[in-house]
Amino acid sequence: MGATIVEKIFSLRCGRKVRAGEVVMAPVDRAMIHDITGPLAIRNFSEMGGEKVFDPRGVIMLFDHQVPADSIAAAENQAFMRMFAKDQGIFNYDVHEGICHQVVMEKGLAAPGEIIVGADSHTCMYGASGAFATGIGSTDMGFVLKFGSLYFRIPESIRTEVSGKFPWRVGAKDLILAITRDIGADGATYQAIEFAGETISGMGMDGRMTLCNMAIEMGAKAGIVPPDMTTYRYFEGRRAVTPVDLTSDPDAEYDGRRTYDVSELSPQVAIPHNVDQVVPVEDVTGTRVDQVFIGSCTNGRFEDLAEAAEVLSDRIFSDSVRVIIIPASRDEYLKALRAGLIERFVSAGALVEAPCCGPCMGGAFGLLAPGEVSLSTSNRNFRGRQGSTEASVYLCSPATAAASALYGQITDPREV
């Protein structure tokens, strides 16, 4: 019997063959905490009798949800974490770098074959580099900070084979929304989702991150893409990594297999209030939009901003809509700045904010009033996610967001 990528990673790190369904206390290579879940994790670590973290270099700390601090309580949480970092000798990226998941990826802190945990549900994004990465709560994180390991139930996997070439202005976000519709909001609970096939092989790291990022929206423990030349090229200049063979065996056992051909895929939109409520854009065109948000760990990279700018061209955004654009990190911000995208967005009427989670978090800024509608390139459209529980959030690609921002209503990007 062959093994899945996930089984291979745990077998590699444990030095023995590990199968799906087993529960193992596995070593953790790196652990990420941010300003929202970090304070509780540190408190739990201390209450567990923790004195020194398992490895200061194995702890990634940064602030991205409420930055710069938007309340005294948020400032206190951040001050508390800064002090902990100093005491423990942990390098703290603080408020300077951007959204945690993007920063972990671009600093090369999640490499093929590694086991990474983060006190944030979208930690599953690092599967884009062939790591096993999963989100955990703050008490589990306290345990990891103390021991450098955690109980994992090795997940079964669902294999998703994708073929075909994306049509014009259709891409990874549309694909993952379509997959989420098919699998459902709890259809992959406790499982890992493998993304493979010619379309994935031809996809850049940015698209792979968008796919893996949203695995949690199906309840999955992890999303993962088999590492290939694209993966290893991404690490050049970031970190020296040794290639490992993590291809799934042809006779590996899966809980399910799905195939997709993207050549006929249309832009997809998740409608309120669940991420698996997905329809083709044609079904919702004309829906009034009060706010458009382009950003987040799902779609705040340079490629996403370039996609939005290409749709925008030299036009201006509708003055009936508030357009908020937030690059996912300082690096992505600089790339966009140097390419002239930021000037383009500001000229067109957008608010461009410094790298952070922004309205996706629903706690910092860009909140919605009752009855308002947001169209967002982020990952969750839960009731109340971006402010009032009587507001509505739709999710889409950067191209659809930009097209809709031109007209103040949901618009098919292929028609502008």
Add this chain to the structure above:
Amino acid sequence: MRVWKFGDNIDTDAIIPGRYLIHNDPAVLALYAFEGIRNEFAGGVRKGDIVVAGRNFGCGSSREHAPLALIGSGIGIIIARSFARIFYRNAVNVGILPLVCQRADEIPDGADITVNLNQHTIEYRGKEFLTEPVPGFLQDIINAGGLVAYARDLEEVQTCTGSQ
């Protein structure tokens, strides 16, 4: 004990909205539990009340503020047809017992139910519903009263050992 009934896919933003995550104290978080979704919960919930829900309870964010808000509300048991993975584990870790019951939908809001932990059953109006046992390695954490208490007594852990 009184049941507070919820539907499917109750996400952690619904349990505790993002704007309150600056707080870490269960008693403070409890003031905002289910705000905007069920405003009478925070004021009406009593110690020992039980939350009953449908599928995928606690989906979304990994915020442990969600189970903490329920702890602060006096909730010790949540019964659902299924739980989202991170929430399930967070609940166990902070000392809430998440019970999977395939017939949770048959328990209405306001019901008075009895949970028999040893027999893995729920009694409601003479009917008996089965609950599924918690996986072995989590049972140890529950027995200890949560992961903090479990880990406090541990000097070190053996990696790559198995468990059931």
